[in-house]
Amino acid sequence: MINWKIIACFAIITVMTGACRKNETTPPIKDGNGQPAKPVKRPLGQVTGPAIAKTIGPAGGTLASADHRILLEVPPGTVQTNVQFSIQPVENTLEGSPGKAFRLLPEGVAFTRPVTIRYTPGAEELAGINPEVLFLAYQNKDGYHYLASNTSIDPATHQLSVQTKHFSDWSIVELFELEADTTQVLPGGKAQLQLMWHMGSLLTVDTTDQPIGDLIPYDGHLSKVKWSLASGKGKITPVGGKCSYEAPDEVPAVNPAFVSVSVPITLYDSKRTGLAMLTTPIFTVPDEYVMVSVDGQPLMNLPPNNGESSISMEVDKFYIWAELQQNNFLTILIPGGVTGTGSYPYGEDEKETYIEFVVPGDLDNSWLSYKYDCEDCDQVFSGGHVKITKNGNIGEYVEGEFSVDVWQMGHYAPPKKHLTGKFRVRRTI
Template sequence: MKRIVCLLVWITLYGLFMTACKHDLDPTTPVPEKPGTNNPKPSDPETGAVQPVGVPQGTAVMQTIGPAGGAITSEDDRFTVTIPAGALTKDVAISVQRITNTNGAGIGDGYRMLPDGQQFAKPVTMTVNYTAEEGLRSLPKAFGIAYQNAKGVWMAVGGTQVDTTNRRVSIDVNHFTDFTFFEYVYLEPELSAIDPGQSVDIKLFGLSSINWLLEDFPKGAERPLPKPTPIDYLDGWEVQGEGHLVGAGTAVTYQSPGQLPNTNPVRVVAKLKSPGKEVAQLISTVYVLKEGISLQPDGGDWVHFPKAGAHLRGNIKGLDGENGQQTVNIKWEAGSQPRNSLGIFPWGKGVPGIIYRPNPITEYTHLYIVDKKIYVSPGSLNANSMLYGVIFGTFDVKLAGVIATTIPPVVSTSSMRGVFRVKCMDCVR
């Protein structure tokens, strides 16, 4: 009788966990025509690299802002312009459009602000949100925002403000043109994924000397950006995790082990120096796993689910994998957009939750039963990164409940952990 009661409780919670949800479409707005390149800032003689003008990408966001001020944010929620009260003397139709990033040190997309050449009576604030990986591959002192002048040269703007808690970079300007977030020194790639046994090349780039990172670059100052070149202030490399490095200098190759490493992802660290001391460590994040979901039940052999997909629109996110009769389903709750999927999500009685079925009559889950009482396992889902529509992360179920629906049913506890590298099936519509 005790086991039957446990089974009924288990089935009830299972039904709650597997409740599905709807995925909403985003509204779109018309894309304006590509503007000219009439930048209003006068430029001194400069030696920066001349680059082409960016090409529009995605959908423009348009809004009318007047003397009372306001804010406008790009469609990817990454770039925001805040216009204070009194900066405009009349209503102006403002738009922000993602463009290809032609700044050699630029990160992500560039952004075109219209009307091109619009001037302001008070400074307006440009803010870019950066990702955790972008923060690791460089350092806050090396973050900047630049605009492209009439000659095609990207000009760094002084007075950069960096909020490392919320991962935001801001500058004040008095005009509209094309803007981009960039880093004075960085590792490339910032994030990569390879199969066990494969390798990835990692390079360190920078602009000018270490002095650009150490000196004060005051508000109101500007300087032209050259093309990135290999730097000469490197103080060695380190691998945090399994695998090893081949090569030396500013370009190395990380060689992964032939099996899933015990810790994923692996981090390759470049140490920067100025005369006499180390000033920073930059990190390239490398996931070593096959595409899909890999799961290790009870510390045993790894089970790989090559047929896997992620559904990240709507408030309930999901990862689903299949390998013959074996299946795994992971759900968690976050904001409605795919970009809200990332974070650390402790297991709950409903969601976040996981169910792994090694065969038709056995299930492992994040809930376990002791003396007829149901408990939530310690551990969490860590959705760490997203790159080109692929989500990466890990999960850990320290006390997994196991039920075999035999007669009589058998209830026990175990453990699970896993890693995933899964393509989002509904990120682009």
């Protein structure tokens, strides 16, 4: 199920303040329709990297992870003796979480004052997501995740923060997601959309931090869910937490269309409440297409100009070139060619993939699927792959998808963009 979403806005008002508190039990909590929430026990994450440790005493101090993604601020008087604090990256076992997970220690030590946890999401975590809908979440020793409802956000830096008197495994979570069975339809075709959530208990005031369950269809206050066609052409037919989108009969000049849904949020003892609006793009695609998401922003190939296609392809050495919206260009190259379906990692060998993304500009406008971190460093290739899902004969389609990090050419330790995409091109030779 494709989940390509852009969260457009989130209204926030401050209602209460206070430290987040830990729920050690998992009683059945009821949502707005009286249905019991179902907390899910998940395995604790395995360690994925070395710990960063520091001894902090009564005077207080700070400690940051190696990547500076998470920061601890220990105020004076939090501990009465010298205590070793540590941050260690671990596997994130909270499915659907867009972020990393960290194990904060010591666990089980009673702090006399709350410690502030600050989490700054990276670009890959924010791709397609408005950070204002993100909250910090923690997993207790029994394996249950909870949403830290008192999470606040800095609108300028997108940094999430919360105060707590306990340590455990921490990550981030989205309150809602908007899923579509497809994000590309032929003219006159349909896409089915569904509002989803983890939180069967978001609308209750029974507890402070809500247990996080499976990602399920939203079943809260359905009468208050509002769907709209935010922009573009087409027609929508909403029914509660579901909506059907029907594309226009021809590929429109404005593409994609954006379907939006608004849903109310009420969290007990939270600094954020109000109305969340989630939006997903739906492309009306021609016979052939190349679609790319650049750090969450969707782009599509230009329509034919005077009969000339904006897409070129070769199969001897697998090659796709596309002219995209906003004067961007994409090249995918597998030098050894493709003989069937399969996945091709990024690298230099014949059966590996090279991607170049070109943005408007005079200098350093090429972004490549490899980088050099220093003048004498070895070449570093992106993770991910190009996956060929269909390799038709002449006259049939070649289809596939890809995920790649690309770095700006001409720099050591260069800036990065994250690309995902799909393509369908008719084979002519």
